[in-house]
Structures are given as structure tokens and as C-alpha cells.
Amino acid sequence: MSLTTVKNLTQEQRVERSHIDLMKTPAFVAYSGVLMVGSVKVESDPIKCPTAYTNGRDVVYGRDFIAKLTDPELRAVILHENKHKMYRHIATWKHLWKQNAQKANRACDYVINLEIADEGKRSNGFVQLPKCGLYDEKYRGLNSGEVFALLDDDDGGGEGGGLDEHGWEDGESMSEEEKQELGKQIDQAIRQGAILAGKVGGDVSRSFTDLMSAKVDWREALREFVSALCAGKDESTWRKPNRRWLQNDMYLPSTYSETMGRIVVAVDTSGSISGNAVNRFLSEVVGIMNNVNPELVDLLYWDGEVAGHEVYGQGDGDRLMASTKPKGGGGTSPSCITKYLKDKNIVPECCVILSDGYVGGDWGGHWTSPVLWCIVGGCKDIPTTGQSIHMDD
Numbered sequence: 001m002s003l004t005t006v007k008n009l010t011q012e013q014r015v016e017r018s019h020i021d022l023m024k025t026p027a028f029v030a031y032s033g034v035l036m037v038g039s040v041k042v043e044s045d046p047i048k049c050p051t052a053y054t055n056g057r058d059v060v061y062g063r064d065f066i067a068k069l070t071d072p073e074l075r076a077v078i079l080h081e082n083k084h085k086m087y088r089h090i091a092t093w094k095h096l097w098k099q100n101a102q103k104a105n106r107a108c109d110y111v112i113n114l115e116i117a118d119e120g121k122r123s124n125g126f127v128q129l130p131k132c133g134l135y136d137e138k139y140r141g142l143n144s145g146e147v148f149a150l151l152d153d154d155d156g157g158g159e160g161g162g163l164d165e166h167g168w169e170d171g172e173s174m175s176e177e178e179k180q181e182l183g184k185q186i187d188q189a190i191r192q193g194a195i196l197a198g199k200v201g202g203d204v205s206r207s208f209t210d211l212m213s214a215k216v217d218w219r220e221a222l223r224e225f226v227s228a229l230c231a232g233k234d235e236s237t238w239r240k241p242n243r244r245w246l247q248n249d250m251y252l253p254s255t256y257s258e259t260m261g262r263i264v265v266a267v268d269t270s271g272s273i274s275g276n277a278v279n280r281f282l283s284e285v286v287g288i289m290n291n292v293n294p295e296l297v298d299l300l301y302w303d304g305e306v307a308g309h310e311v312y313g314q315g316d317g318d319r320l321m322a323s324t325k326p327k328g329g330g331g332t333s334p335s336c337i338t339k340y341l342k343d344k345n346i347v348p349e350c351c352v353i354l355s356d357g358y359v360g361g362d363w364g365g366h367w368t369s370p371v372l373w374c375i376v377g378g379c380k381d382i383p384t385t386g387q388s389i390h391m392d393d
Contacts, residue, residue: 011042011063018075027123030197031079033189034086037182042066051132054081055174056090057182072128076116079127083112085186089144091179096148107148109134188224194387195225198370218374219284221389225372226263226288226350264348264369266300266337268355269307269328277376277391281354282321289317298346299324304331306340332356334364341368357381357388 009017019040023032038057043049049062059081066074084090089108096104113133120127129135139147174182265285267278289297293314301308308327312320334353341347351371353364357379364371364385371386382388 011061011066014066014071014074015040015042015061015078018071018078021071022075022078025123025126026197027119027126028079030193031082031086032196033191033193034082034186035078037085037185037189052077052081054084054090056085056088057174057185059085069130070128072120072125073130076120076127076129076133079116079119080109080112080133083115084108086190087112088183088186091183093144093148096145100148103148103151104144106134106151107144110136110139110147111142111144114140191221191224191387195370198386218389218391222284222352222372222374223288223291225370225387226292226352261294262296262298262346262348263294264298264300264337264341264346264351266302266306266351266353267326268303268332268353269301269326270303270330270332270356273354273356273376278326278354279321281374281376281391282324285352286317286320289320294349298348300337300340301327302334302336302340303328304333305336309340332359333362334359335362338364338367351386354391357383 019035022028023035038054038059041058041060042063043060044063046062046064049060049065051065052059052061054060059078061077066077069077087108093104093108096107113129113135114137116127116133117129117135120129139150142150265282267273267281285297289312295314297312297316297320299308299310299312299320300306307330308325310324332355334355337351337353341351348369350369351367352374353371354374354376356377357373357375358381361384363373363383367385371383373383373386373388375388375390
């Protein structure tokens with residue numbers, strides 16, 4: 001992808017252009033959701049902001065600082081601040097900040113900058129860590145708390161002491177309600193970024209996979225997956241692009257007030273999933289149907305092949321539980337779902353799969369729609385396509 005370099009931009013315009021460039025580039029498109037959380041400001045007073053900082057939601061860039069950066073370096077700094085947001089560093093490591101603020105800053109930065117340096121290499125220098133960025137290979141594989149324990153109190157490290165300050169005080173001043181809402185926004189942003197990356201063939205790094213694999217309320221994650229893609233009235237949707245971003249060749253969600261289209265719900269009936277788990281799953285599907293009112297729901301029962309296909313229309317949610325008849329009981333092969341959808345020319349808005357995850361590496365091959373795997377039981381395998389949540393109470 002070639003990105004146009006525009007000269008004589010203001011620093012505000014450079015920051016906005018860098019955000020757009022990151023969201024348009026396959027290697028970084030998964031960060032799109034996080035990049036859109038909170039506000040962005042360029043501060044002219046170097047005393048108030050000598051470099052850059054975030055309070056975990058909003059980001060401030062020092063005008064004099066970013067004016068000295070090349071475009072790849074500016075993109076790296078923007079990525080750096082948004083990784084702080086994504087990893088919730090301000091909240092997670094608050095106790096370290098209270099022990100030694102500067103040491104906590106450095107510990108978080110060492111972890112983030114190793115990732116950015118790796119991403120810079122993979123993207124052929126699209127992002128480039130500035131010389132002032134703290135970097136040391138000896139901290140690879142460690143989290144910020146582990147790095148903190150190894151740092152000397154007076155170890156400034158790096159040229160200039162680091163890329164940024166951290167808005168610990170601002171984060172501390174948020175109310176509990178604001179902190180909880182921010183946590184939900186970040187969770188949703190991570191998942192929506194992964195969805196967008198899946199739609200446009202972008203990369204989803206291991207860090208995103210790890211964050212999405214963290215223990216969450218599976219019911220909430222299931223609702224977010226469907227609503228983020230194709231919700232009904234006044235909800236965010238990927239079906240129609242946001243016109244504000246189309247001028248920049250960006251495909252981002254907009255809101256619209258039509259009924260959502262068609263979804264596929266596929267239930268593994270290979271014999272290793274309890275009836276209770278199926279009932280819990282289908283009950284939540286019914287709730288989603290009642291909330292977003294899809295035109296059609298294709299309910300598939302599968303094992304080594306699709307053994308049952310039931311179709312429900314608008315308003316049919318309440319009768320699903322009473323009328324459905326699970327079928328199957330043989331092997332387990334998700335590829336039978338994608339083959340069936342292709343043979344029947346079914347192209348849904350999204351696919352939601354219930355399975356125990358023991359599929360022998362067969363995750364269905366090529367899916368034409370975003371897919372969410374709802375995993376029951378203790379399988380730790382990670383799907384090679386789509387997203388996954390675990391149905392643990």
C-alpha cells in the first residue's frame with residue numbers, strides 16, 4: 001500500500017493523517033477501534049506536555065516534540081500511546097506508579113517498545129521507534145510488573161528518558177463509573193478492530209488474541225460481536241460505511257436504522273457438548289434475535305456434516321426454543337459448515353459457532369463472513385480464523 005506524504009501540514013493534520021495511515025495499513029488495521037477511543041489534542045505549551053501522554057482514554061501530543069519526528073516515528077508514538085490504552089496500563093499498574101512513578105513509566109514503555117520495534121521490522125519501517133524510546137532486549141517476554149522489579153530506581157535508560165509521560169493523575173481522577181465505561185469501550189474497540197481486520201484481510205497480532213482470550217462475560221461478548229457487525233436501529237454497523245472516513249478510503253462503521261440481515265448459528269452436535277450448554281447458548285441467541293430482529297436466522301446442527309437446518313424469520317425468536325430439534329452425533333468437522341453455506345449460496349452477515357473446540361485443526365477453512373467461536377469446556381486451542389470466547393460461567 002502506498003501512502004501519500006503531504007508536506008506543509010500542521011501538527012494537528014499530521015496526527016490525523018497518521019491515524020488514518022495506521023487504520024488503512026493491513027499490519028495495523030486491528031488498532032482502528034482503539035485509535036478511535038477518547039480525544040486527541042496537540043498541546044503547544046511544552047511545560048504542560050513536553051512529549052506525549054495518555055490518561056488511558058485521551059491522548060495529548062506536545063507540538064514541539066512531534067514536530068521533530070519523521071512520519072514513521074510519529075506513527076510509532078501514536079501506536080505507543082494507544083498500546084498504553086489497549087493494555088490499560090494506567091489502571092493495571094497504578095500500584096507501581098504509587099511506589100515510583102518514573103520507574104513505572106519506564107517499565108510500561110520497555111514492554112510496549114519491544115512490540116513496536118518488532119512491528120516496525122515486519123512493516124518495512126512503516127513505524128520506527130524514535131531514538132528516545134526505551135528499548136532493551138533483556139526485557140523481552142516480561143510484563144511491566146516484572147520489568148519494574150528488575151529496574152534500578154535511578155535507571156533513566158534511553159536517550160532523553162523515554163517517549164512520553166503518563167497521565168496517572170488524570171486516570172486517577174476518573175470516577176468509578178468512568179473507569180468502568182472506559183474498560184467496556186476498550187474491550188469493544190479491541191474486538192471491533194479484530195473484526196475489521198478480518199473483513200479487510202488485515203493482521204491480528206498475538207497481543208490482540210491474548211486480550212480477547214481473557215476471561216470475559218461470554219454473553220456480553222456474543223452480543224457485542226453481533227451488534228458491532230449488523231445491529232438494528234441506531235446501532236453501530238459495518239454493513240454501511242461511515243461517510244466521514246470514505247474520503248480517506250477508510251471502511252469504518254456507521255449507524256443506520258434498518259433491520260439487520262441474515263445470520264448463521266451453527267451448533268456442534270458431535271456428542272461432547274451437554275444439552276445444558278446448548279440450551280444456555282440458544283437462549284442467548286434468542287435474546288439477540290429479539291433485540292436486533294434479523295431478517296433470517298439459519299440454525300445449523302453439525303458434526304461431520306450439516307445434519308439439520310432450521311430457518312427462523314423476524315419475530316420467531318420466542319418459538320425457537322420450543323420448536324428446534326437438534327440432530328447429529330458423529331465426528332467433528334467445521335469445514336462442513338463452510339461447504340454447506342457455499343453449496344446453498346448462503347452469505348450471512350456473520351456466523352456464530354458453538355463447539356467444544358476439539359476439531360483437529362479444522363477451523364472451517366475460508367469463511368466469507370466474520371465468525372465467532374463459542375467454546376465449551378477446557379479446550380485451549382485458538383481458532384485460526386475469526387474470534388473466540390469461552391462459555392464459562
